[in-house]
Amino acid sequence: MKNTALTHIHESLGAKMLPFAGYNMPILYEGVNAEHETVRNAVGVFDVSHMGEFLLSGPNALALIQKVSSNDASVLTIGKAQYSCLPNNDGGIVDDLIIYKMKEEQYLLVVNASNIDKDWDWISSQNNLGVEMKNLSDEYSLLAIQGPKAVEAMQSLSSIDLSAIPYYHFEVAHFAGFPEVIISATGYTGSGGFEIYCKNSEVETIWNKVFEAGASFGIKPIGLAARDTLRLEMGFCLYGNDINDTTSPIEAGLGWITKFTKDFTNSENLKKQKEAGVTKKLVAFEMQERSVPRHDYEIVNKEGNPIGIVTSGTMSPSMNVGIGLGYVTIENSALDADIYIRIRKNDVHAKVIKLPFYKK
Numbered sequence: 001m002k003n004t005a006l007t008h009i010h011e012s013l014g015a016k017m018l019p020f021a022g023y024n025m026p027i028l029y030e031g032v033n034a035e036h037e038t039v040r041n042a043v044g045v046f047d048v049s050h051m052g053e054f055l056l057s058g059p060n061a062l063a064l065i066q067k068v069s070s071n072d073a074s075v076l077t078i079g080k081a082q083y084s085c086l087p088n089n090d091g092g093i094v095d096d097l098i099i100y101k102m103k104e105e106q107y108l109l110v111v112n113a114s115n116i117d118k119d120w121d122w123i124s125s126q127n128n129l130g131v132e133m134k135n136l137s138d139e140y141s142l143l144a145i146q147g148p149k150a151v152e153a154m155q156s157l158s159s160i161d162l163s164a165i166p167y168y169h170f171e172v173a174h175f176a177g178f179p180e181v182i183i184s185a186t187g188y189t190g191s192g193g194f195e196i197y198c199k200n201s202e203v204e205t206i207w208n209k210v211f212e213a214g215a216s217f218g219i220k221p222i223g224l225a226a227r228d229t230l231r232l233e234m235g236f237c238l239y240g241n242d243i244n245d246t247t248s249p250i251e252a253g254l255g256w257i258t259k260f261t262k263d264f265t266n267s268e269n270l271k272k273q274k275e276a277g278v279t280k281k282l283v284a285f286e287m288q289e290r291s292v293p294r295h296d297y298e299i300v301n302k303e304g305n306p307i308g309i310v311t312s313g314t315m316s317p318s319m320n321v322g323i324g325l326g327y328v329t330i331e332n333s334a335l336d337a338d339i340y341i342r343i344r345k346n347d348v349h350a351k352v353i354k355l356p357f358y359k360k
Contacts, residue, residue, distance in 0.1 A: 001019055001024050005049065005141050005201075009207065014029070015221070020113070020224060021113035022050075026221070027225050030220075035222045035225075036226045036230060039191050039226065043217050044222035045219065045222060046221075051111070052113060052120075053109070053140050053197070055107075055108055055134040057132045061105050062074065064123070065099060069097075070084055070085050070257055070258040070259065076099065078101050078102070081098050081170055082168065083097075083257055084096070084257050087266045087267070089266050090246075090266075091266060092246045093243045094122050095239055096112070097109055100182070112239045112240075114239070116137050140197055141199070141200050141203035143196040143207065145214075150193030154194065157209060157210070159173065162194070170182055176206040176209040178202050178205075182195075182197035182198075190236075229314050229316070233318055235325065235357060237325075241311045248273060250270060253282050280328065280333075281330055281333040282311070285326065285353060286321055286351055292314065293310050293313030294313050295312060297341050297342060298310075299332075301340065307332045308326050308328035308339075311326050318358050328352075333352065335352055
């Protein structure tokens with residue numbers, strides 16, 4: 001099992017450590033609800049250094065990215081990032097990712113920790129264009145500094161105006177004493193903030209300076225358990241739960257990152273699927289009775305007939321109500337539709353609602 005460059009710090013802080021995607025990761029510090037509220041109301045820091053980073057360079061770098069990804073990366077300018085996915089040949093998704101345009105002819109791809117090897121092999125297998133590929137995953141660390149006070153708390157660490165970086169844009173700039181840190185206005189929480197990419201040799205100093213700068217703003221370390229409840233309140237997909245090798249981006253509600261203005265892996269079949277309509281769809285639902293939906297619980301209709309499966313579920317810390325995502329038959333996917341979650345042989349009433357669950 002791999003450690004991040006900060007594992008010893010998490011252990012010294014008393015974090016509950018568990019294996020996650022092959023890494024020894026901090027899951028909890030003081031508790032999910034308290035950590036969740038810190039990010040929603042102040043500022044919290046996640047060590048997400050287990051994520052993967054690939055650098056693609058050369059005259060055909062964009063052509064390769066256009067070939068393997070569903071979104072249109074040609075619209076990216078230097079300093080801009082884009083959410084996308086890697087379709088496979090069978091209608092499913094290899095992974096979802098963020099693409100950063102670093103320079104002309106150079107792009108950084110940030111992929112899920114559990115899929116680093118799979119993604120590398122997949123993109124490499126499609127690279128008949130002579131694109132130079134570097135897997136930087138073991139060399140770089142990633143801190144997600146998230147929450148409404150993140151900008152104010154971190155401004156003293158950088159010479160650039162952090163409030164001027166728009167959502168899904170980034171700067172390569174001085175941060176916490178280091179000259180070439182990627183400061184990205186992205187995240188997985190819906191509460192604003194930054195993701196900081198730096199070298200492993202830099203991250204402990206940066207971590208310490210981040211906590212010094214944020215001390216008066218109530219900054220705290222946050223584990224992966226709260227990361228999951230935060231992303232679910234926003235309805236952000238989690239690979240392995242809500243999307244996988246068998247779910248199409250159209251079924252998953254990711255048509256907005258599936259651009260048929262270009263050819264990409266399996267684009268012809270996905271376009272046909274979009275035109276013909278899907279038979280199942282990922283929906284958001286809210287429990288109408290006090291109960292907690294969980295991954296893999298069955299979804300049924302009023303008559304008790306199976307219509308789908310829960311992919312993600314929790315008791316929302318912000319709203320104190322059970323919420324979830326799940327695939328249901330298209331006939332049961334309309335807003336306000338009544339569905340039922342089978343929890344220990346009881347069919348518990350839920351309603352299909354519009355995302356996000358959490359409204360600021």
